[in-house]
């Protein structure tokens with residue numbers, strides 16, 4: 001069986017509304033992936049096990065979303081050299097600024113590539129993972145170029161109401 005190249009993990013099932021946007025992009029590009037809840041806070045042993053097994057399982061990128069005290073991406077990155085793409089999930093009280101700061105302010109030496117708060121960040125993390133994989137996959141690169149071209153045409157076709 002071919003290894004799954006991208007793992008999508010999130011701190012809670014309540015993050016799914018946001019993280020489903022990453023999964024949708026991966027599906028759209030035909031990139032095999034898995035999605036599961038892994039919480040550094042609530043299931044630290046499982047989180048360690050996931051990170052420790054990631055490279056040997058063939059994962060090329062881990063997209064990790066979390067909200068509030070969002071330590072999941074950073075702790076995964078602490079335990080694996082597989083690139084971790086962090087998605088700040090919008091939190092109820094601080095609108096995800098807490099999540100963003102928790103994910104982006106990593107100490108030197110343990111990077112987490114951090115994306116925008118919310119669905120756009122989740123989708124962009126997946127597009128970034130696709131771009132990484134496309135470095136070694138010409139067919140995937142062609143799909144990504146077609147996606148961009150389509151997006152450009154959609155933007156060019158945008159109209160505004162009369163003044």
Ligand SMILES: Nc1c(C(=O)O)ncn1[C@@H]1O[C@H](COP(=O)(O)O)[C@@H](O)[C@H]1O
Pocket residue numbers: 010011012013014015038039040041042065066067068069070071072073089
């Ligand atoms: N930030 C983390 C971690 C973690 O970083 O390990 N585990 C859960 N959470 C976050 O807690 C928020 C509320 O979770 P619940 O809705 O389950 O109470 C979620 O956004 C989740 O990502």
